[in-house]
Amino acid sequence: MHHEIVSCSQAGHSIDLNGISKMFGRMTALHPTDLSVRKGEFLTLLGPSGSGKTTLLNLIAGAIAPTTGAILLDGRDITRMPPRDRGIGMVFQNYALMPHMSVFENVAYPLRARRQSTQIIRAKVQDALERVGLRGFEERKPRQLSGGQQQRVGIARCIVYSPAIIMMDEPLGALDKNLREQMQAEIKRLHEALGTTIIYVTHDQEEALNMSDRVCLMNGGQIAQLGTPDDLYFQPRNRFVAEFVGESNLISGRLSGNGRMTMAGNQSVAIPGGQRPEGSELQVMVRPENVRIVGVGEAAVEGRDVLNGEITMVSFIGGMTRVTVSTENGLKIVARTVSGRAETRPEPGARVQLSWLPSDLVVLDD
Ligand code: ATP
Numbered sequence: 471m472h473h474e475i476v477s478c479s480q481a482g483h484s485i486d487l488n489g490i491s492k493m494f495g496r497m498t499a500l501h502p503t504d505l506s507v508r509k510g511e512f513l514t515l516l517g518p519s520g521s522g523k524t525t526l527l528n529l530i531a532g533a534i535a536p537t538t539g540a541i542l543l544d545g546r547d548i549t550r551m552p553p554r555d556r557g558i559g560m561v562f563q564n565y566a567l568m569p570h571m572s573v574f575e576n577v578a579y580p581l582r583a584r585r586q587s588t589q590i591i592r593a594k595v596q597d598a599l600e601r602v603g604l605r606g607f608e609e610r611k612p613r614q615l616s617g618g619q620q621q622r623v624g625i626a627r628c629i630v631y632s633p634a635i636i637m638m639d640e641p642l643g644a645l646d647k648n649l650r651e652q653m654q655a656e657i658k659r660l661h662e663a664l665g666t667t668i669i670y671v672t673h674d675q676e677e678a679l680n681m682s683d684r685v686c687l688m689n690g691g692q693i694a695q696l697g698t699p700d701d702l703y704f705q706p707r708n709r710f711v712a713e714f715v716g717e718s719n720l721i722s723g724r725l726s727g728n729g730r731m732t733m734a735g736n737q738s739v740a741i742p743g744g745q746r747p748e749g750s751e752l753q754v755m756v757r758p759e760n761v762r763i764v765g766v767g768e769a770a771v772e773g774r775d776v777l778n779g780e781i782t783m784v785s786f787i788g789g790m791t792r793v794t795v796s797t798e799n800g801l802k803i804v805a806r807t808v809s810g811r812a813e814t815r816p817e818p819g820a821r822v823q824l825s826w827l828p829s830d831l832v833v834l835d836d
Pocket residue numbers: 494497498499517518519520521522523524525526673
């Protein structure tokens with residue numbers, strides 16, 4: 471059947487925040503921040519509770535006014551523009567649907583508010599419902615829908631009027647894990663189909679890594695790191711980023727020359743090259759999946775540094791097994807290995823050797 475695509479898509483628009491900040495009384499919710507969201511980009515604001523994600527979203531939406539700075543939409547200053555004129559659509563965690571209205575009327579609402587004709591409304595609502603897989607649900611009330619279906623209505627109501635920018639505030643926060651993953655894939659597909667710029671908020675790091683072109687990791691009202699999912703995972707800038715995104719082992723020591731770092735117990739390890747002077751204090755990070763574990767007596771890989779230790783904990787978490795090792799020089803190192811059946815998994819108390827490739831160590835800035 472021929473399906474006419476009603477104009478619901480538009481090339482993305484850009485947002486620039488220049489020195490934007492927000493104080494509530496004497497409390498700084500957001501320090502002066504520069505951030506450019508590119509046309510058509512899927513950018514995620516990630517961070518712990520209270521880090522300033524919602525504040526940043528509300529500033530862009532115009533729900534609150536900044537203390538300093540300017541907001542540009544496609545280069546045009548919208549800092550003082552009322553929210554309804556900005557063309558920014560919102561999808562909320564609690565769906566914010568109107569309970570007494572049908573699915574059709576909920577999705578039609580933004581179009582009625584813009585006084586569009588009955589004919590256009592019917593076509594656009596049907597297109598939006600088609601895009602979120604809800605054709606045939608027009609007459610239902612929100613309470614007759616599952617959580618995932620309600621969130622699809624919330625998304626349809628947002629895309630129906632082709633906003634310049636779509637912002638989603640923890641849209642999948644109320645859903646269980648499987649449905650969350652399914653909806654993540656749907657939102658990604660929708661983003662690709664529409665080409666709209668999306669600013670997405672979550673405190674779930676896996677969701678952020680999975681969905682985003684770039685992730686803006688917030689901490690204490692500041693950007694801790696802005697980069698691609700790969701940047702954040704493989705090149706975390708500092709300790710906060712390394713610990714928030716994925717699991718990490720942090721080891722501190724002192725640069726001892728010839729590309730090595732001396733750590734606890736006067737043991738040394740090779741580290742990736744850098745421009746630091748000998749004697750500097752540093753911290754390096756290694757991901758658990760890059761830590762190799764072999765039993766004592768088994769051959770360690772040639773050219774690798776080896777730490778001896780004893781397994782203190784083994785956690786079977788499905789596909790992966792987490793093994794915690796206390797090393798002889800007083801470190802606690804976590805390794806992740808692909809799981810085998812119970813009888814083949816390592817056991818607490820076993821003496822082991824740990825090693826990794828020098829190139830798997832990341833030197834952190836602070
Ligand atoms: P969450 O993940 O919990 O939603 P968040 O990263 O969105 O957190 P924000 O809501 O932006 O964090 O809050 C940043 C800081 O600003 C917090 O310390 C918060 O208590 C404070 N804050 C936010 N709104 C107000 C307000 N209206 N008045 C006073 N302080 C506020």
